Amino acid sequence: MQNLPGFRDFPPEDCARRNYILNTWRSVARRYGFVEYDGPTLESVELYAKKNESGAEIMQQLYSFEDRGGRPVALRPEMTPTLARMVAAREKQYKKPIKWFSSSTFFRYERQQKGRLREFIQLNCDLIGETGPAADAEVLALGIDLVRAFGFGPEDFVVRLSDRKAWMDFLAARGVPKAHFGTVLQAADKIERESPDSLNAKLAPAGLTVDDLKAFIASGSPDSFRPLIEELTARGLAGYVEVDLSIVRGLAYYTGVVFEVFDRSKSMRALAGGGRYDDLIAGLSDGAANLSAMGFGMGDVVLANFIGETPKAAERMAAALAADAPVDVYVIIADATRRAEGLQTVQALRDAGWKADFSLAGAKVGKQFQAAEGLGAKFAVVVGGEWPEVKVKTLATRQEVQVPQSGLADWLKSGENSL
RNA sequence: GUGGCCGUAGCUCAAUGGUAGAGCUCCAGAUUGUGGUUCUGGCUGUUGCGGGUUCGAGUCCCGUCGGUCACCCCA
Helix, strand or coil: CCCCCCCCCCCHHHHHHHHHHHHHHHHHHHHCCCEECCCCCEEEHHHHHHHCCCCHHHHHCCEEEECCCCCEEEECCCCHHHHHHHHHHHHHHCCCCEEEEEEEEEECCCCCECCECCEEEEEEEEEECCCCHHHHHHHHHHHHHHHHCCCCCCCCEEEEEEEHHHHHHHHHHCCCCHHHHHHHHHHHHCCCCCCHHHHHHHHHHHCCCHHHHHHHHHCCCCHHHHHHHHHHHHCCCHHHEEECCCCCCCCCCCCCEEEEEEECCCCCCCCEEEEECCCHHHHHCCCCCCCCEEEEEEEHHHHHHHHHHCHHHHHHHHHHHHCCCCCCEEEEECCHHHHHHHHHHHHHHHHCCCCEEECCCCCCHHHHHHHHHHCCCCEEEEECCCCCEEEEEECCCCEEEEEEHHHHHHHHHHHHHCC
16 A cells, blocks of 8 residues: 555654654744644635635645535635634634744645645744834744755845736836736746746736836846845845846735745745735635734745755755654663563663663673664663663763663763753 | 655665675674784575566566655745
8 A cells, every 4th residue: 555645754863853843843932922823624615716716726735535424524725714813713802912822733635746745844934913124024034044944045045026006006107907906917927937928918007018017027136025135134034035027926815025945956846835914814714813924835845855965954954853863771680580570670760751672572682782772872871780880981082981770860960961 | 746766784875587685883702801903703684565477586467655856945
């Protein structure tokens, strides 16, 4: 039996890499005062149909089925609708701004390729109930720090920053009817991928040409970005950001700042993307709650690729994984008649919080040392003829001392600190 | 949904249409209380699966499943 296409097994080595990413995400988000939430994996299809009345494509990429009660349900393909529902229902319980993050599993039925699977993990960070450049900057800074935390610098990645509102102002100034905004933005999103002829055909009803769009994009950085850039400059993070009006994002619901995080070589798809969506919560809650919001998502698959392809980040991860070896202390029972004392020692170490292990079947001393080495233990404790004393060997230095078993835990504590 | 490339041992890969191999890993040993190196030995295959061509197919052809990359889309 093979696993389903686009779905991954996580044997311990892979699980450790996944947890490294999740743990890093969590610790950085919490540094920014974001608190963790989660929602159900299975949702009503209606939740997604509502938001995407125009986009049938999204419904096709839904893992959907009827449950035994005849309800149309779907595995969640994204977090935002769930988040909007949760916030709309409870927003009066929380002081604003609401700063929430989650890292959850999502499902999309689509053909897999580099950086894209059918089941993936995505970090979602959203700041709700606050508008303005300060809130935008806070979210952007979090996005930047989330990538920096893996060892990447400004030479490795860049945040491309744009603004839906700048686009709308431009279109309004050109007299483009509102009904055509969506078409124009979609064309702008594809300006580098699609042929000018094809794009011009799409733009004609709006009275625009590819050259018009290019001229707007080339007009550079509107003054509206200045307060946001100043906020980032004060944090020392402006070097990670470039204004790039060609960033549009496919989603219709963005109302302000939008951004995508790319590796500098731009050899892979976006590491993260998001923006301001001030009307979505009101729309999804039928007006029950009217809250502005700014947020983004970051997937584990592209990030893991990026780490793997960047030596310094890969080394950083390897070091973090090595520091979290399966076992701290391996107890070697050198004399089978001392097995009871060995077990007592193992238990005492485990009670004291050490990751301790030993040979269940018993083995030659040399084998037990090999096992200790293989499990990444820092210390080997030899239980044998010296009882009630034991020998403690620091494996990295090969130094060995003999201490009373009763003082073992204390000795290890100071011994670990001196490593 | 469309297309290119690829499927051989647990892993990385060899093998002109002619007896399926190597390295690594793993397991066991090298005067029975001391590990990483070294040496010796050993295990492991429905060559993804199903058909076809051929005296003979890992190799050629068709199908299928899976992987990968691109398109589509990107929440």
